[in-house]
Amino acid sequence: MEQLTISPFTRPASGTVSLPGSKSITNRALILAALSRESLTLEGALFSEDTEIMISALKALGFTLSPDPAGNSIFIVGRGGYILGRDIEINVGNAGTAARFLTAMLALKPRASFRLDGSEAMRKRPMKGLLDVLTHNGAIVPEFSGEPGFFPFEIKTRGLFGGTLSVDASASSQILSALLMVAPLAGGPTTVELTGETVSRPFIDMTLTMMAQFGTEPKSVEHGRYHFAGEHSYYCARPAYVIEPDATAASYFMALPWVTGGSLRLQRMGNICLQGDIGFTEVMAALGMDSQTEDEDLVVSPKSAPAGDIPASFDFNAISDTFLTLAAISPLLEKPITITGIAHTRKQETDRVHAMATELRKLGQRVAETEDSLTITPDLAALKAATATAPVAIDTYHDHRVAMSFGILGCRNLHGDGRPWITINDPGCCAKTFPRFFEVLNDLRPS
Structure with a gap:
């Protein structure tokens, strides 16, 4: 197994x-562009495992795409809702956006059959809420090869009829986003009705805003019901669609100056409008960091005045991808903190709540774990004792966010002599969304 020992910043x-x-924006833009009625270039696109999976699947379905990784752009020819492929096998790996968005898009195709599978981790991630809606609106899932409601499965599609699509998106906001994006192309008036609540609400707002940027939005929205006229396609009235940098990835570099001291400039992060995870700036503000917009950039540095007492509890339901960043650096805090609103992250790339608790305990920290929360009692002396003789190996569970968050913690000059004290197992898992993460991190080390 590949390992990377983190050298602290001295x-x-x-x-x-x-x-x-942004992965979230790139994969949404790929779907919306494919469903559009014209050609479009996506600029600033992410090239990573998750987006490569989406690109490969769209090509297999007959779409024309010309990716340019060197230029971070993708040219795509839209088909106005028409899907050419009809008897295709698609493997979505462990890409949740590809899994949910592609499955919903396939339902638009009349008289076709598709076989879908994913990685072992993806076979445990929720699909039932989406499949239940699609099978009540024309699709047929004749068999599951494993556990019902999960990958792998075959889906026979007959077109999306319309009507009322009642969806339980409590396990993943991606399920609701997937239905919203295809609803305008249904065969008649369609209402997407959310039963109960969803998690990570800012991602739903992202989806709706991007749909409007591509020329289509609900006729009305009321009490969790989104009404569409049906039989529409998307149209982006511009030659290129520019994708924002990844706000979730930015969370690691918002935290780095808090861990090591110093100041960082995050390019093009000053005017983020689609991504709720930019709200992590408020978490870092509570820890004593200042974030200022300069031109289009975001400059992160310690506040000139003390921040005061750090809150005892942080609710991460809306920005749950960033909870790992705070959890990982929590051993350096002075008082216990509780992180809540994270139950749904147990069904993501891994059980993220349990993974973070397990790895923090390796570092001598006291962690109380509930279904929806972590309470971490920092113990600096125990941290130093646990890492005194050799670096502690952090297991990453094939989860890029576990790797990156603990990578930031390891940058602390914990022992005062530049001695490494954390090793990251399987650092290559960062290829899912940020293939060059550790190279970028190393470039910020003063020579």
């Missing part, structure tokens, strides 16, 4: 960070 971090494009 001087404050400094420099400029160029972040990759």
